[in-house]
Amino acid sequence: MSEIKEVAAEVSEKDALKVKEWEVGMLQDEVAASQGIRIRRRPPTGPPLHYVGPFEFRIQNEGNTPRNILEEIVWHKDVEVAQMKEKMPLPSLKRALDNAPPVRDFLGALKAANARTGLPGLIAEVKKASPSRGVLRENFDPVEIAKAYEKGGAACLSVLTDQKYFQGGFENLEKIRNSGVQCPLLCKEFVIDAWQIYYARTKGADAILLVAAILPDLDIRYMTKICKLLGLTALVEVHDEKEMDRVLGIEGIELIGINNRNLETFEVDISNTRNLLQGERWQKIQEKGIIVVGESGLFTPSDIAYVQEAGVKAVLVGESIVKQSDPTKGITELFGKDISC
Numbered sequence: 001m002s003e004i005k006e007v008a009a010e011v012s013e014k015d016a017l018k019v020k021e022w023e024v025g026m027l028q029d030e031v032a033a034s035q036g037i038r039i040r041r042r043p044p045t046g047p048p049l050h051y052v053g054p055f056e057f058r059i060q061n062e063g064n065t066p067r068n069i070l071e072e073i074v075w076h077k078d079v080e081v082a083q084m085k086e087k088m089p090l091p092s093l094k095r096a097l098d099n100a101p102p103v104r105d106f107l108g109a110l111k112a113a114n115a116r117t118g119l120p121g122l123i124a125e126v127k128k129a130s131p132s133r134g135v136l137r138e139n140f141d142p143v144e145i146a147k148a149y150e151k152g153g154a155a156c157l158s159v160l161t162d163q164k165y166f167q168g169g170f171e172n173l174e175k176i177r178n179s180g181v182q183c184p185l186l187c188k189e190f191v192i193d194a195w196q197i198y199y200a201r202t203k204g205a206d207a208i209l210l211v212a213a214i215l216p217d218l219d220i221r222y223m224t225k226i227c228k229l230l231g232l233t234a235l236v237e238v239h240d241e242k243e244m245d246r247v248l249g250i251e252g253i254e255l256i257g258i259n260n261r262n263l264e265t266f267e268v269d270i271s272n273t274r275n276l277l278q279g280e281r282w283q284k285i286q287e288k289g290i291i292v293v294g295e296s297g298l299f300t301p302s303d304i305a306y307v308q309e310a311g312v313k314a315v316l317v318g319e320s321i322v323k324q325s326d327p328t329k330g331i332t333e334l335f336g337k338d339i340s341c
């Protein structure tokens with residue numbers, strides 16, 4: 001009987017901890033909203049299923065419906081990361097870092113490619129599917145694609161690790177890293193917890209994406225510091241003026257990605273890159289020596305020329321090259337010339 005009491009006490013202590021975590025999450029949302037972040041970290045009207053102990057049900061209501069796909073991804077990621085952390089707590093993850101392959105210089109590779117070709121350095125994306133475009137490539141062999149990209153002159157690769165929405169995985173990152181491909185690798189994830197940065201490093205990442213639309217300033221500050229500590233490059237992604245201004249106000253950021261895709265509506269407009277690189281913003285970027293990456297919706301040599309003219313020194317491209325039966329040729333067609341030599 002006393003054994004049952006002990007177990008009950010342990011369980012309720014665990015539950016109390018979860019509730020505490022939950023309350024902190026609620027505060028996080030308030031801070032985020034004050035910075036113009038529309039994406040909420042969790043459903044506002046109650047904890048997700050795994051937080052409610054033995055009562056595995058929740059009354060559905062409007063507040064528990066994500067407002068858009070990005071919010072849905074974040075809510076799902078919140079549950080996924082909590083489960084992963086339970087399986088591998090941070091101390092054991094930190095120990096696993098000792099066996100991680102050495103970090104490669106992601107930013108250096110982009111700068112070198114830009115200097116060598118006079119064109120934006122290419123981050124070529126290994127992506128099977130996306131919420132906006134569905135399945136992009138049925139016959140998807142991540143290592144084969146990565147090798148084809150490297151052969152075509154990609155400076156770096158971006159590897160989707162989200163399983164549910166992009167049909168990616170950390171095993172793809174690991175396989176590419178162990179395949180002999182030399183390009184530095186960006187872990188393309190929806191990072192909401194520093195734990196994911198450590199995890200990505202153990203799987204061979206050299207860089208990681210931090211999306212300003214889902215991360216308050218304090219998180220970006222803290223996470224870029226962790227990246228530095230681990231030797232990783234942080235690619236901080238923005239989509240609008242507000243996010244750009246927030247990120248330009250944070251010290252130590254070296255690489256900013258401008259996403260031409262609105263992740264809440266899927267609308268793509270490459271003039272977004274040009275619009276965010278004007279006037280005082282452009283001056284600040286130059287003063288700080290920040291490298292800018294143009295992301296999404298780039299299909300032709302004139303698209304590349306357009307964003308280069310706007311000021312980018314790198315581009316991140318997925319759909320237009322991953323869909324090609326020969327992705328090496330796809331890169332040559334995208335740039336209008338062979339960029340491999």
Ligand SMILES: O=C(O)c1ccccc1NCC(=O)[C@H](O)[C@H](O)COP(=O)(O)O
Pocket residue numbers: 069070125127130131132133259261263266295296297298316317318319320
């Ligand atoms: O692409 C989506 O549908 C999407 C939805 C929600 C969050 C992120 C999403 N995409 C990430 C990206 O923006 C792209 O993978 C990346 O920039 C490459 O874009 P593209 O060259 O247009 O494939």
